[in-house]
Amino acid sequence: MSATAAALAEPPVSPLGAKKAIGLETIGMTKIFGSMVALGDVSIKVKPGSFHALLGENGAGKSTLVKCIMGFYQPTRGSVLIDGRETEISNPKVARDVGIGMVYQHFTLVPSLTATENLVIARADVPSVIDWKKEKKSLDALFDRMPFRVPLDVPVSSLAAGEKQKLEILKQLYLDQRFLILDEPTSVLTPGEADEILGLLKTMTDAGDLTILMISHKFREVTAFADEFSVLRKGEYMGGGVTANVSVAEMSRMMIGDMKLRERAARKTFEKQPVVLDLAGICAEDDEGLPAVDAVNLKIRAGEIVGIAGVSGNGQSELIETLTGQRDLTSGRFFVKDQPYEPSREKMAKFKVFGLPEEPLKNACVRRMTVAENLAFRSFDQPPISKRRGFLSPGPMRAKAKELIAAYRVKTPGPDEPIENLSGGNVQRAVLARELSTQVEVLIVANPCFGLDFASIAEIRSQIMDQRNGGAAVLLVSEDLDEILELSDRVAVMSEGRIDYVAPIGETDRATIGQAMAGHH
Amino acid sequence: MADTAAPANGFALAETIDRFRRSSEFVVIPVLALIASGLLFSIFLLLVGKSPVEFFSLVWRGGFGTAFSWQNTLVRASPLILTALCVAIPARLGMTVIGGEGALVLGGFAAAAIAIPMTSWASPFVVMPVMFLAAAIAGAFWIGAVGWLRHYRGINETISSLLLFYIAVSILNFFVEGALRDPSDPNKPSTAPIGAENMIGPIPGTSVHWGLAAGIVACILVWILMNRTTFGFAARVTGGNVRAAQGQGLPVGRLVVISCALAGACAGLAGYFEVAAIHGKANASLIAGYGFTGILVSFLARHNPLAIVPVAILLGGIAASGGLVQRRMDLPDATVLVLQGLMFVVLLVSETMYGRLAIFKPKGA
Structure with missing residues (x-):
């Protein structure tokens, strides 16, 4: 709507050139795997120049729909209209040729190459001999017209997560894609970086240069940036509309239906409890031998959940690995109930230390062994x-x-x-x-809800709360700030391997935590 | 999924059928792989102008047709059983150790080297167990070192075990061509004989030596170790997912080194039986490729100790028929190696088939 208004007021001068945003529509998209209907008769309409959110639980069919649009899958039935014309997308190359690009949840850049190199090799028509000088010049010229830019000459591995995500988006714009599919693009970003990038993309869609279809389950981002939304549940279209006209409660009801979620256990209050788990000056290195955890001190009491927030890759997983025995300490010590603790089988059993790692199939199970x-x-x-x-x-x-x-x-x-x-x-x-x-004294939890549906998430969170209420000391690391805010008694923020900010949950807020995540405190 | 409301009998039956379906996969796929490699080998024979029918009937006669050929087969199978265990045990920990030949060579050499100075004064009742232990310890040390290097120094166990094989051969050559060479034997550099009284005889009534019995017992013991002990359980967890094992506080390094040492001890014993039952001394005849064929045996048996015995007999039979094939069909001795190589390649390809064939899937899952 604002785009149309702007278009009427003045002839649009796109910074990107003459090409315009693309509109896309799916009609009766159906994908059947064996006997399972992954996608049943889904029709959604994404207007040119709109910012469209695709909502749904894990397994609701969002990725299947997107993969059908991108040509990774062939739909069993149904078709895609691009700017009103039926287009058969038989493989990802066709999608790219018609101007549909995708930004994945995880980075697809080559870490050892610079931004320039990454962009140029992504092109379909890379010449056998590359004239880097010329390429750099044209890239510079292009970037001057972009709403944001990134350093072009340093290896991608030295860029911050937010810059990498910007580069992923710039790559698609450089390839002249005018319909971008973003798959949970902010999961690796601080709230500040997320808002910045989504805001910039929003200005581009408003100007009519770009159309965006964003997969997300963060209602905050959807209400703040998306013009319209569509909801999938169990492979079916459940509804959609203009974001401004629908409440978050309504969207969430569309996503999960009338299913009853397990009631959250009430938080029991404790009087002064003894310290159970004590992390004293913990240091550890990452897989490359670089310092990853830098002198972390943390005391956790019985009946307390301490949540460690932070952008992924700031040492949280290394810290958890030292506690679970998957990584050696370079210095520091653990104490449980004032006695030295190291993660051996005997001590785990003696002190009743248990863990819920992220991606349990990968980290806590042996696939081929039986249940x-x-x-x-x-x-x-x-x-x-x-x-x-x-x-x-x-x-x-x-x-x-x-x-x-x-x-x-x-x-x-x-x-x-x-x-x-x-x-x-x-x-x-x-x-x-x-x-x-069995009885739990210490519980170490890392991203417990990664990739699960709402019912499972509710179940797991109340189990964690039950353990806390039963007197366990709980250390929770999560990339999901909402999860930390919901469960924790105290919040610690980890940034560049250090914990410099710890606050009781009642004395902090999202903005303060966000700043600490970015390293300002 | 099985309906829990169904009568208990029906449930148990469905469960049994499902278990059978799943385990049959581990039999059917290797058998199909064997047949496929046989067909490929037939094409090879046709290309060189020989009859596949004649070849396979000669393999049958040379390997399994008569009592004599059976004994020949079993003599060849027994070192294969032991060297296959040298692959199968580390495989449970997710390691691919291919240097069993080195442990065999060193075990055989150690057995001979310790026996020779004892022959003049000690009774065979002392010499024989000492040789047995020396061979097991030498092999255990050799492959145990591979495990240690892998866990504590991050060195690839496949490469290190292969390189250690060459070192083992050099150690053998160094001594049999130098300090321990028997000057009275002009033909082949060898150690002095260990003496007939210290040789271990055949199983009564056969010409098959005790190595076969030892191999079968070792397979049963390893099966019990892996499936009925906490050590084996911990080893399987470690082999399946190191991160999960660490998360459960399992002593990964100790499991790796001990398992490798056990594996090496098995291959070392294969060397002991080669010396004490066949050659009577240590020389380059120890390097007969049993350690390498053992790799094939273990893979064909999917590293299951109980399946190793029949597979070793099959491959022992193929090897035993090599001479007959050479004489009757005018084919070089290496022809059976071509068959073995084809089997290995086809087998590795067939590994990708597990879990892909719908027929083995439990109903409704």
């Missing part, structure tokens, strides 16, 4: 599974597994199913069953 075996990781060397020292009985292992499968409602064909055949939510439940079914 029963995976459930026994904590208990296989103790009675009743190991009655005689060193020997193992499969009978009690399966019996225990059946018990846990029932208690935690893990959906599996049976205890002998390889765990890799279970859905993400059920793998997560199996890990919860393994780690939380």
